Amino acid sequence: MSEAISVPGVPRRFAALRNRNSRPYLFTSGLSMMADNTEHVITYWVLWQTFHSATLVGFEVISHWLPFLLLSVWAGSLAERFDCRKLIQASQGLFMLVSALWGVLFLTHSLHVWEACVLLVLHGTAGAIWGPAEQLMLHDFVDRSELPSAVRLNATFQSLGLLFGPVVGSALLVGLGPTAGIFVNVLLYLPMQILMMRTSFTGHRRDAELAGASGGARSGRSVTFKDTMRVLRSIRSNHLIIAMIIISGLTAITIGNALQVSMPVFADRLGAGSSGDLTYGMLLFAMGFGGVAGGFLLEATGLVRPSLRSAVIATAVFGAATLAFALTGSYALALLALVVAGLGEIASLSITQSVVQLEAPAGERGRTLGLYGMFASGLRAGGGVTLGVLGAAVGVIPAVGTFAAVLAVGAFGAWWYAARAGRATPGAQPTRSAS
Numbered sequence: 001m002s003e004a005i006s007v008p009g010v011p012r013r014f015a016a017l018r019n020r021n022s023r024p025y026l027f028t029s030g031l032s033m034m035a036d037n038t039e040h041v042i043t044y045w046v047l048w049q050t051f052h053s054a055t056l057v058g059f060e061v062i063s064h065w066l067p068f069l070l071l072s073v074w075a076g077s078l079a080e081r082f083d084c085r086k087l088i089q090a091s092q093g094l095f096m097l098v099s100a101l102w103g104v105l106f107l108t109h110s111l112h113v114w115e116a117c118v119l120l121v122l123h124g125t126a127g128a129i130w131g132p133a134e135q136l137m138l139h140d141f142v143d144r145s146e147l148p149s150a151v152r153l154n155a156t157f158q159s160l161g162l163l164f165g166p167v168v169g170s171a172l173l174v175g176l177g178p179t180a181g182i183f184v185n186v187l188l189y190l191p192m193q194i195l196m197m198r199t200s201f202t203g204h205r206r207d208a209e210l211a212g213a214s215g216g217a218r219s220g221r222s223v224t225f226k227d228t229m230r231v232l233r234s235i236r237s238n239h240l241i242i243a244m245i246i247i248s249g250l251t252a253i254t255i256g257n258a259l260q261v262s263m264p265v266f267a268d269r270l271g272a273g274s275s276g277d278l279t280y281g282m283l284l285f286a287m288g289f290g291g292v293a294g295g296f297l298l299e300a301t302g303l304v305r306p307s308l309r310s311a312v313i314a315t316a317v318f319g320a321a322t323l324a325f326a327l328t329g330s331y332a333l334a335l336l337a338l339v340v341a342g343l344g345e346i347a348s349l350s351i352t353q354s355v356v357q358l359e360a361p362a363g364e365r366g367r368t369l370g371l372y373g374m375f376a377s378g379l380r381a382g383g384g385v386t387l388g389v390l391g392a393a394v395g396v397i398p399a400v401g402t403f404a405a406v407l408a409v410g411a412f413g414a415w416w417y418a419a420r421a422g423r424a425t426p427g428a429q430p431t432r433s434a435s
Contacts, residue, residue, distance in 0.1 A: 015149040024199075030160045032092060033162060034165045034188060041165065042173055062381050065379075065380040072373035076371065079132040080363070081366075085137075085202060088130060132367075139357060151353050152295060153299060159288065159292045163288035163289065232371070241355070241359050242418070248352050250414070251407060252380045252382075254319075255404055257383045294342060306351050307355070311355065314347035316412065318407065318408075323405055325338055325404075
């Protein structure tokens with residue numbers, strides 16, 4: 001059984017890139033993501049050179065993802081209630097402030113561990129605020145038939161940012177030094193700020209027009225954590241959304257971060273030797289390239305539609321390719337497996353997010369997307385714990401292989417859950433069509 005989302009019409013290839021409203025956002029989103037990762041390159045290097053603390057390295061990962069776990073649903077409530085342009089400006093402004101404060105601390109040679117921890121948490125908080133607001137903006141920029149294209153291309157451009165962030169960060173670090181480099185990084189967030197000043201979209205215009213209301217914020221009443229939990233009860237009968245959340249959460253807690261942080265171990269296993277830097281860099285590049293190339297390939301072919309079946313298959317491909325990477329001793333096959341894994345990961349991410357976007361109730365879309373983000377991003381904070389525990393018991397490489405197998409099997413488990421739930425509620429009025 002497969003559930004395909006009802007999307008009117010057949011969208012053009014690269015529809016969101018052709019759309020004059022969403023096109024500027026795609027480019028500025030990729031640029032901001034590149035700035036995010038450029039900051040990581042510079043600050044992580046300085047922190048290691050200054051403190052040589054393995055504990056701080058672990059905190060760098062946790063602090064980036066824990067705000068998503070704790071704040072995503074709340075941030076979704078904010079996105080429902082307030083102008084999403086302002087929320088995106090606030091998030092980008094917080095990114096800029098953090099980069100600038102790093103620069104001041106570097107310049108004055110006054111960096112302490114507690115200051116670093118505060119800035120790392122603020123950086124993660126900015127990302128958590130940005131997530132739901134940007135998804136509502138994508139929903140506003142394009143109509144329903146083009147929404148999967150917008151989600152997929154946004155993920156692709158952000159993958160480009162992830163791919164080039166380390167390159168730009170390294171260039172700034174070597175060419176200008178960490179202090180000047182981090183101040184230059186502040187400027188990379190400006191295009192998004194300027195775009196949010198110029199666009200008339202608020203994240204609510206399209207739904208408001210359909211409802212015959214104004215395009216402003218939905219409600220002025222205060223946002224509470226108790227209020228955000230209501231979305232859990234309201235969507236639990238929608239087995240498609242729940243299945244997407246299960247798949248994204250399972251991805252996050254198994255191999256969401258495991259490949260990146262364990263890559264030095266794989267590089268050593270594959271015989272890095274004197275060319276270790278090149279081997280390590282090529283392994284990281286291969287997966288990033290797979291994500292970017294996969295995103296453009298999926299958009300160009302239009303073969304993959306947002307459905308339960310395609311989400312499960314994409315996630316299973318991601319898991320299977322990662323398992324193949326963990327098992328192979330061939331460098332060439334490892335690179336190929338990582339390219340396929342990158343393709344599967346971006347397909348899984350864009351499909352699950354598109355399904356949640358299309359299925360979410362209009363009045364609760366922000367909180368629903370926040371709930372998705374809590375699992376898809378927030379559970380990555382726990383991924384480091386699971387990798388550390390199992391890795392200590394059986395070794396890092398067997399641990400990654402085990403998690404990859406669990407993800408592939410778990411994706412089909414989510415399919416079984418959705419199919420079983422659909423049969424158990426024959427009287428429901430779905431907003432989707434089977435295929």
